[in-house]
Amino acid sequence: MKMQKYISAIIALTMGAMFLAPSPKAAEPGYIDIDLSKPEVELTASFDGAELLLFGIHNPGTDVIIVVRGPGLDTPVRRKERVAGVWVNSDEIIFKDVPTFYSTASTLPPSKILSAKILKRYEIGVENLNLEIENSTVSKDEIKLFSDGLIRNMTNVDLYGSDVSKIIKVGKQLFRTNLWFPSNVSVGDYTVTTHLVKDGNIINTKATNIVVHKVGIEAGIYNFAHDYALLYGILAVIIAVVSGWTANAAFRKG
Amino acid sequence: MQIYLPIAEVSVNIFLILGMGGGVGFLSGLFGVGGGFLMTPLLIFIGIPPAVAVATEANQIVASSVSGVLAHWKRGNVDFKMGAALLVGGVVGSTLGVWLFTLLRELGQIDLVIKLSYVIFLGIIGSLMFGESLRALLRSKNKVPPKRRQHYWIHGLPFKVRFKHSKVYISALLPIAIGMLVGILSAIMGVGGGFVMVPAMIYLLGMPTSVVVGTSLFQIIFVTANVTILQSVNNFAVDVVLAILLLIGAVIGAQFGARAGAKLGGEQLRILLALMVLGVCVKIALDLTLEPNDIYTIGQAGGH
Numbered sequence: 001m002k003m004q005k006y007i008s009a010i011i012a013l014t015m016g017a018m019f020l021a022p023s024p025k026a027a028e029p030g031y032i033d034i035d036l037s038k039p040e041v042e043l044t045a046s047f048d049g050a051e052l053l054l055f056g057i058h059n060p061g062t063d064v065i066i067v068v069r070g071p072g073l074d075t076p077v078r079r080k081e082r083v084a085g086v087w088v089n090s091d092e093i094i095f096k097d098v099p100t101f102y103s104t105a106s107t108l109p110p111s112k113i114l115s116a117k118i119l120k121r122y123e124i125g126v127e128n129l130n131l132e133i134e135n136s137t138v139s140k141d142e143i144k145l146f147s148d149g150l151i152r153n154m155t156n157v158d159l160y161g162s163d164v165s166k167i168i169k170v171g172k173q174l175f176r177t178n179l180w181f182p183s184n185v186s187v188g189d190y191t192v193t194t195h196l197v198k199d200g201n202i203i204n205t206k207a208t209n210i211v212v213h214k215v216g217i218e219a220g221i222y223n224f225a226h227d228y229a230l231l232y233g234i235l236a237v238i239i240a241v242v243s244g245w246t247a248n249a250a251f252r253k254g
Numbered sequence: 255m256q257i258y259l260p261i262a263e264v265s266v267n268i269f270l271i272l273g274m275g276g277g278v279g280f281l282s283g284l285f286g287v288g289g290g291f292l293m294t295p296l297l298i299f300i301g302i303p304p305a306v307a308v309a310t311e312a313n314q315i316v317a318s319s320v321s322g323v324l325a326h327w328k329r330g331n332v333d334f335k336m337g338a339a340l341l342v343g344g345v346v347g348s349t350l351g352v353w354l355f356t357l358l359r360e361l362g363q364i365d366l367v368i369k370l371s372y373v374i375f376l377g378i379i380g381s382l383m384f385g386e387s388l389r390a391l392l393r394s395k396n397k398v399p400p401k402r403r404q405h406y407w408i409h410g411l412p413f414k415v416r417f418k419h420s421k422v423y424i425s426a427l428l429p430i431a432i433g434m435l436v437g438i439l440s441a442i443m444g445v446g447g448g449f450v451m452v453p454a455m456i457y458l459l460g461m462p463t464s465v466v467v468g469t470s471l472f473q474i475i476f477v478t479a480n481v482t483i484l485q486s487v488n489n490f491a492v493d494v495v496l497a498i499l500l501l502i503g504a505v506i507g508a509q510f511g512a513r514a515g516a517k518l519g520g521e522q523l524r525i526l527l528a529l530m531v532l533g534v535c536v537k538i539a540l541d542l543t544l545e546p547n548d549i550y551t552i553g554q555a556g557g558h
Binding site: 183240 | 365485498552
């Protein structure tokens, strides 16, 4: 983790040095460019969340909003009801293509630099996520209750957050921020969208990708469990039998 | 020190898992039970997905049962014929149980069924055990010999078989039915089922207590092995890393527990165990009946 911070700092410094000389390009209105310290998050055996450094260059006098979105999945949300004194799942709504991760970062709070309408259109902030369902027989109020429940649940486990980190401006043209990925992130392709904001409008947008994937023994075990499920199960039993036998033998001597 | 579990897909503290394995192992060594009924709720409590907790615990019970049965086998306390009859039912029951588990998971009711099964079975077994131990304590003071071998309707069932080792002559349908019930419980609750099987063998089958534990452990090995394999194939829910961590802790804990158990009296132990079973039962019953923090929950996410 510390090592990663050092590397981030070195990259930031190098990038800074490269950009310190006034870049003629960045002077163009609406110019923005970004890069990441690493385009991937590796889930290793010791994975406990990861931080990526995002840095970029933008036209002076503009603001920047970054939206990170995880892969989409159809997600059922269920409501509990009391039946004979016991809380039971009763109603269910399935939302389509719900991002498994969502976070934002910005130079100024988005609501201060963009209108509610634009925030909604560009899905900036968890409350502006466009959560859709398949059948439209459910009333709007009902959908709102369920989608609020979904956002609440995702926020509680740190998978959703609005404006969780601040973008730091370095000089007139440079900016950087740390993107945080908690230990419970899903694997898949993540998109990082950077909006350039001027005078209450989004004047340019740049997107890049981050791949979150299991590596090493984690990937090996996971893939084996899915590709050779029967063999995996049998091996799990063999490991257990051998361990039990060994424990018994060790205890007899001891 | 954190470790990322490849199947559960959460990061946990290694020492917490080892400690839990050790603690539950100690209790299981002390009381001579598998400990699944304590471990599975604990795993769910620390944030392991219920499906993974149930399936992985089955895998761990294979190890502790193998370790336990070897000790009983050496003393000649395993009735293999009875074990085989229980096993026939167990394999059918656990296969049915895993199928039911998968179905309930899709319906979004698996958490409820797991919890209700815990409340019902722990409640019944805990109360029976508590009452029985109290009576036994009183009996030992009054020196009244216990009554045995009463004749129930179950002795009139067909397919009677002589189980020499257990010194009983009963219908083979009985151990098969008991094995089947325990197999279903094993798959749904992530337990070995000893806490149901042991009393059933003593009171329904009339087996001598000396062979009961060894024979039930023998059956549990195969049933939990079957559950482990079926859960791997149907639900991809067995996390070997978690299972290995748990069983390291459990194996060490069980040795200390067994030694401590030798110092305590049998009836006191049973009352303590009964209280613990009832405690877990009450805790889960409260979870079910108290208003949850959020009545909205997210289910298992599916494909696009």
